[in-house]
Amino acid sequence: HQRPTADRLSYNANVQTFYGTHMTPQNYNFNGEIWARLEDRVRGWAGRCDTLYVVTGCVVDGNGGESAELDGKRSYTTDIEGKQVAIPNAYYKAVLSYSKSASENGGYRGCAVYLEHTHNPSETVARNHSSVMSIKELEAKTGVNFFVNLPAAIGDAAAAAVETENPNSVSWWWN
Numbered sequence: 001h002q003r004p005t006a007d008r009l010s011y012n013a014n015v016q017t018f019y020g021t022h023m024t025p026q027n028y029n030f031n032g033e034i035w036a037r038l039e040d041r042v043r044g045w046a047g048r049c050d051t052l053y054v055v056t057g058c059v060v061d062g063n064g065g066e067s068a069e070l071d072g073k074r075s076y077t078t079d080i081e082g083k084q085v086a087i088p089n090a091y092y093k094a095v096l097s098y099s100k101s102a103s104e105n106g107g108y109r110g111c112a113v114y115l116e117h118t119h120n121p122s123e124t125v126a127r128n129h130s131s132v133m134s135i136k137e138l139e140a141k142t143g144v145n146f147f148v149n150l151p152a153a154i155g156d157a158a159a160a161a162v163e164t165e166n167p168n169s170v171s172w173w174w175n
Contacts, residue, residue, distance in 0.1 A: 024058050025077045025087050030117060035091065038113060038125045045097060045173070050107075053096040055146050058088035089117050094135050094146040096162070097172070104161075106154030110147075111167035112138035127174040135163040 026035065046052040076084045097109040112135045113125055125131055135146055151159040167173045 024091075025085055026091075027117060030115075034115060034120075034123055034125065038093065038115070041125060042093065042095060045095065048172075049097045049099045051098040053098075053147065055094040055144075057092055057142070057144070059090040059092070059142060060086045060088050087117070091115050091117065092138055092142060094138055094144075096135070096147050096150070105158040105165075108150065108154060108158070108162045109167075109170055109172060110135040110162040110165050111170075111173050112146075114138055114141055128168050132167055134165055134167065139163075 042052070042054055075087045075089075077087055079085050092112065092114045095111045095113075097111070099107050099109075101107070102109065112133050113129075113131050114133060115125075115131050123129070133141075139145055147159075147163070150162065153159075154162075
């Protein structure tokens with residue numbers, strides 16, 4: 001599931017995500033280790049701000065996992081019906097924090113994490129980790145424009161500052 005069960009506090013909220021479009025095949029160790037620790041960190045960030053916007057996704061190109069390559073570019077697994085499902089080769093989170101008490105950039109902060117699916121699962125996403133980057137860097141990697149309404153909310157200059165901010169230089173993310 002792209003949104004972890006621990007983030008859904010009721011049965012109804014949980015079952016609303018039980019769709020194939022909300023799931024991707026993920027290496028067991030990756031999911032249970034570095035990805036789970038990242039999800040825990042994101043929940044911690046949510047508890048320290050007024051609002052936390054999180055975009056979670058995956059990248060499906062290149063060699064995505066341990067299965068045999070079928071077309072020279074992607075790896076696949078099969079679902080319970082025997083249909084082929086592409087294995088993502090990377091996962092990411094774009095995170096936008098809003099705190100009324102923060103004075104810079106309209107109260108917003110930005111952080112992005114991009115993890116290769118083959119990433120060493122025993123690592124932890126922390127300050128200066130190679131996977132931590134600005135939202136703008138993640139946009140360049142994925143081709144996705146995150147938080148498109150931010151400039152209208154705080155102005156072009158402040159939005160650009162948030163999106164290009166190096167999260168390693170902002171202690172709020174790592175306290």
